[in-house]
Amino acid sequence: MSMAMARRAALDDVNPVIWVKVDSIVLPHDRSRREPDPVVVERIARSFTDVGLLMPIGVTPHNVLIFGTTRLAAAKKLGWERIEAREFESADDPEVRRLMEWEENDARQDLTLEEQLAFKRDVLDPILTARAKERQQANGTARASQMWGRSVEGGNFPPSTERHVVAPVVTPAILAAGPAVEVESRPASGKSRDLLNHYLGVSGRTMEKFEQLADWSEDESLPAPVREEAARARDRANTLGKVDGEYKRVRALVEQPAVPRPDPSIEVEARLTRGFSAFERLLEEHPAAEVAGVLSEGGWRGLAVVLQRTMEWGRDARRRREACERPRGS
Incomplete structure (x- = not known):
């Protein structure tokens, strides 16, 4: 045979x-x-x-x-x-x-990036999480054995010499050749991207960028315009298969420094200062002796109203400021 x-x-x-x-x-x-x-x-x-x-x-x-x-x-x-x-x-x-x-x-023929992302989240991510947990537990056991000469479970056994491995990856060659083919287990320290590269139609780095676009498009902590642009970039990347440019464009929006909003009180003070300064310049440019004889009756009444309201506003503001500066209980 x-x-x-x-x-x-x-x-x-x-x-x-x-x-x-x-x-x-x-x-x-x-x-x-x-x-x-x-x-x-x-x-x-x-x-x-x-x-x-x-x-x-x-x-x-x-x-x-x-x-x-x-x-x-x-x-x-x-x-x-x-x-x-x-x-x-x-x-x-x-x-x-x-x-x-x-x-x-x-x-996996002609799968879109969205479909590959769904497979990654549903299948590969749980496997990678379990692998990381197993690796962490194995490292903890090894450290405990080195320090105390026994396992973390409490038994006084010699340190294990077995290499920590995970379940073999199933490939078409393995399925076709059968159990007579020796399967080399992947070490637990293997990079996550190795698994992504093997099972996805794109590189692990490309899928990381596309998943980040998806996360940005769903992140409620981001401003709505940024989320909307991330959603559009996600759709374009999924349709055209071009991820890097869309990722960089949205990342620039996400990472741009936030412009601090001015203090409302400072803004009000600046507007009042500009307004009164302009009014003062008008009074200096047009002395009372110059305009007294040329103003119409209607113009004079309007100006008198403005001057009266200005004086009332000033007296009211002064009283309120003095009240704020007065010590409590006095």
Whole structure:
């Protein structure tokens, strides 16, 4: 038996290919991908008619679909009652199922940045959080063992020599080759961007910038115009796939120094000072002896009213100021 046949036999033993009733397959609620393209479904259906199903779909032991949405839709279109499926026992774990589904090529075809962000928040972020927690706990255990010669749980055991690892990342090569292929576990100290780069259609840094745009567009602490511009930039980046320029433009708005609002009392004092100074200049430019004989009766009455109100305003302001400066109780 060749090595390829041996690997295939081993894979069939662990993840067997079975016949499943089409109407018994459950579409999971936790999927973040789009509905299959009707044009692609039609093309796959014609292929099924010509050559049949070449690659089984993937399901869990409870018939929850892992990957193969388009192939399943094509089988339903043709009225098939049963379809070949490879059963993955480990995929009962929702996180493993989502990773396997995403890894399938037809699962992440032409996904928008918004859809990738949804997958990151729903699936990858919890994994990264768990990984960081495990790494922190492992580091704490190692420090305690070095200091006290025992584990943090209280047992007096020798320090562990095992390397702290996390669950292996499921890739198409692993799924195709089966358990005969040795899987190298990713060390817990691996960078978060490595996981993002692997599973998303963009770099981890690009996704960080796009997520920051999304956060700014929803941040109620920012001024409304900034949030609105962040929302427009988010839509443009999602449509055009160009993130860096939109990110830099909105960041400049967010980080621009806030212009302090002037003290209202200082503003009122400045306006009064300017107004009285202008009035004083008018009186100096037009002495009473000069204008007394040229003002009309109506002009004189209007000027007299203004002068009378000015004097009353001054006396009232002086009384109130003296009252404010007078010590309490006197």
